[in-house]
Amino acid sequence: MxxxxxxxxxxxxxxxxxxxxxxxxxxxxxxxxxxxxxxxxxxxxxxxxxxxxxxxxxxxxxxxGTGDMFIEPDTFSLDQYLKSKNATDFEIELVKSFFEIPDDSRKEFLNRLKKYVISNFNENDLVATKEETFEEKKKRELEAYALELEAEAKGEISSALEKHEGA
Known part of the structure; x- marks a missing residue:
């Protein structure tokens, strides 16, 4: 080869x-x-x-073509690892900056982040983040539109009744 x-x-x-x-x-x-x-x-x-x-x-x-394809590094390189995961330069700097923060501040930040995520995202929100197929989205939109039309129709009927009764 x-x-x-x-x-x-x-x-x-x-x-x-x-x-x-x-x-x-x-x-x-x-x-x-x-x-x-x-x-x-x-x-x-x-x-x-x-x-x-x-x-x-x-x-x-x-x-x-002799030997192993890769050299096993003696040390772990965070930069290389993040690049292998297609991290942007901003993401790499963000991770590095995070570890420059003192331990106690990092722990506090992570605790607050965890509480925020738990309190602001319920199971329905997490499920809604999955990608909908076109058919699922179309069905959901049609159902919402049908309910809206029903509500409008009921509103017109009740307002017509009110006019008739008041006459």
């Missing part, structure tokens, strides 16, 4: 990224990634180093 095929195996089967997303993370366009995977473009040393650094790939595996 050549380096292009290993690159494609890494990107598509292991990292589950499109050429566009993969390229974006290392500063390349999707077309360049496609050309490298197909062998139409050389994978430079610089590119290999970028891929290995960004995705924690074993350079020996990428170059020659």
């Amino acid at each position: 050549d380096i292009g095929k290993r690159l494609k195996l890494l990107r598509k089967n292991t990292l589950n990224l499109t050429q566009s997303k993969f390229g974006e993370q290392i500063g390349f366009k999707a077309t360049a990634i496609g050309q490298m995977e197909s062998g139409d473009r050389n994978v430079t040393d610089r590119t290999i180093l970028l891929i290995c650094k960004e995705f924690n790939v074993n350079e020996e595996w990428l170059r020659n």
Whole structure:
């Protein structure tokens, strides 16, 4: 297996990224990634180093196909973990900032957040957050509209009766 095929195996089967997303993370366009995977473009040393650094790939595996695909890190990287979950820069900074707060303040914040969530969201609210299908939404809207029309009709009938009785 050549380096292009290993690159494609890494990107598509292991990292589950499109050429566009993969390229974006290392500063390349999707077309360049496609050309490298197909062998139409050389994978430079610089590119290999970028891929290995960004995705924690074993350079020996990428170059020659020997050894494990990934290097097991000695330490846990919060940044890398959050990036692997597609966190935005803002979300990463938010998480980091949260852990800069003293322990007792963090605990107090989490307790208040928990109380807020429990008091402001009942089971119906949580169920309503699931995505409705078009048919479910249409049925719900039609039922609400029918009830509204019924109420209007009753209101007109009762107001007509009031006029008749008062005459």
